[in-house]
Amino acid sequence: MKTTNKHTSPFRRGAVAAAVIALAAVAGCESVNTTQGGAIGIDRSQRMSSLVSEAELDQQAVQLYQQTLSQARSKGELNTNAAQLTRVRTISQRLIGQVGVFRPDARNWKWEVNVIDSKEVNAWCMPGGKIAVYTGLINTVKPTDDELAAVLGHEIAHALREHARERASQQMATSMGLSVLAAITGSQASSDLGGALANVMFSLPNSRLHETEADRMGVELAARAGYDPRAAVTLWTKMGQTGGSAPPELLSTHPSAESRIADLRQASEKVLSLYQQAKR
Structure with missing residues (x-):
């Protein structure tokens, strides 16, 4: 004879609480577009959690x-090295002078x-x-000013x-989802396995997308600042030669050297006229 428990078990209460938290996190996400498209055409909407605010992330x-x-x-x-510092800051300031094309409010950031x-x-930025x-980048790759502009623009x-806020929002949602799964199944899953699974399922495609967006926006910033955008191609050719063996693209958070260079070649040609105008 089957009996019915009229009281909710602690396990079920925990699972429900975790589910509520996860749903709140999802509900707290909004679709935003942090930048204007520019000539390169970046128009992807991004999902940002209200639990990861821009102001708090900037403070951190x-x-x-x-x-x-x-x-x-x-x-x-x-x-x-005073000469290296002057060089890097000079190139950076020219690029920073162009950020308003993508994001007007960034002109007022406290750049360092x-x-x-x-x-x-x-x-990094x-x-x-x-x-x-x-200095390892400067001394190993030996980039020209145009190539260094490609790095800094990226x-x-x-x-x-x-992108950092977007990744933090994704990781928070993923972490809460795994917590719900563990609560419902009663499992004590390995955090390493869970992290690896979440990384392969969710983080890798978005991270590769972030890299591609930064590549494309970077060449436009460089072109508008008067640096040859085609230098991004020679830069990544050099990087491929100095970086040693790389993992397959499917298992990498970055695009493969071949696909990256092909995309950069197309992007640089698209903004080449901006470079030619800036050099006049």
């Missing part, structure tokens, strides 16, 4: 940036540009315009497009 970026600079300064690794001594081949270039585009 300021703190993290200052911590990074402080650590580099304490090790004697901050802005040690610094160079950190490190063998790492890297550069945090939310709100906090830029760092590592990183600035990530910040303009708020």
Whole structure:
């Protein structure tokens, strides 16, 4: 004979609570377009969580940036080469002068540009315009000014497009979804496995998309600033030669060198007239 439990078990109450939280997170997401399309035509709507505000993320970026600079300064690794610093800041300022094409409010960001001594081949731009270039990029790749503009334009585009906030929103939704699944099934799934699964299912396609958007916006910023957009092609050819073996595109968060170069070639030709106008 089957009996009915008239009381909700703690397990069920937990599952319902987790589901409510997850639904609230989804409901708190809104579709936005952080930038104007520009000549290159970036028009994808983005899903942003109200739990990850632009202001809060910018504040966190300021703190993290200052911590990074402080650590580099304490090790004697901050802005040690005056010529390199002047070069990077000069190129950055020309690019920053063009950000209004995609995002007028970014003209008023508190932009900062610094160079950190490190063998790492890297550069980045945090939310709100906090830029760092590592000497490993300059010394290993040996980019021309046009190629360095392609790197910096790419990183600035990530910040303009708020890709960091978009990823944070996606990760929050994914994390809550996995919590609901665990509550309903009563499982204690490995966080490593869950993270890897979520990464393959959700993060990789969007991350590759972010890279492509930043590539395309970056070449337009460079072209408008008077840097040859075709240098993005030679840059990534160099990067492919210095980067060693790369994983298959399907398992990488970045496009493969071949597909990236092909897309950059098309994008650079599309904005070439802007470069020619800027050089007159």
